[in-house]
Amino acid sequence: MSQLCTARRAAAAIITAALLVPLAACGGNDDSKKDKGAEKSGAAPKADLTVLAASSLTDVFKKAGAVYEKDHPGTKVNFSFAGSQELAAQVREGAPADAVVTADTRTMDGIKVDIGTPTVIAKNRLVIATGEGNPKKIGTLKDLADNKLKVVLAASQVPVGRYSKQVLDAQKLNVKPVSQEPNVRAVLSKVELGEADAGLVYRTDAATAPKKVDAVDIPDAQNAVASYPAATLKMSQHAEAAAAFVKWLSTPEAQQILQRAGFQKP
8 A cells, every 4th residue: 555655646746747847938938028028128238339429529428428328227338539530440440339420421421331321410510719718809710811820720631620621711711720630629629728829619619618718609601510420330249239329319318418518409
């Protein structure tokens, strides 16, 4: 009788184990479905992103990046700032990055084989940056043609340099700069340090140094509009996360940050 009970107990144990295996498998499938559902929920994938961005975006993108990281735990956004022409060169050389934002559409068009579809996220305009208090009493673009003034401009290969040439040529002004800089921040620095009496920079750049420079407005009819396109890079190792960040730059939250810094609506 004892042997019969033992046999029955052993059989029951085998049957119970057999029943538990499918249940465990079903439980595993449920978890898997939940994971897949989370992936499709619309949340940005976690990643360590590298974004190549125009120098004029330095301050505002640092703020925007901090907000993005707070709203998207697990995602870190690292920025590499430089003149747009330098960024384009880096993309062509295959520098490891996930997205790029330039200060003009022309530069972005030059790397179209390396990027996704670009989206303009902001616009900007030029101002004349002078020393604090505007000691030389510069009031218009025509004043920059005075040979007694030390004027600094960005090089013509740089978007802000092309915009500067555009507005000066339109007014038929012959301005001889004492130096031509690789990006807009270098132009601003020359004015800040007193190494130049004036320079053409973006309105947003002048706004970053209110205690060191004054900004002389240029009438819209004489000004140029700078467009800032953003795009993912085809070589990105984090395509979904990069696309999520670029898309976020057009959201009301990101646009508010950009506009508070002085950038105009796209």
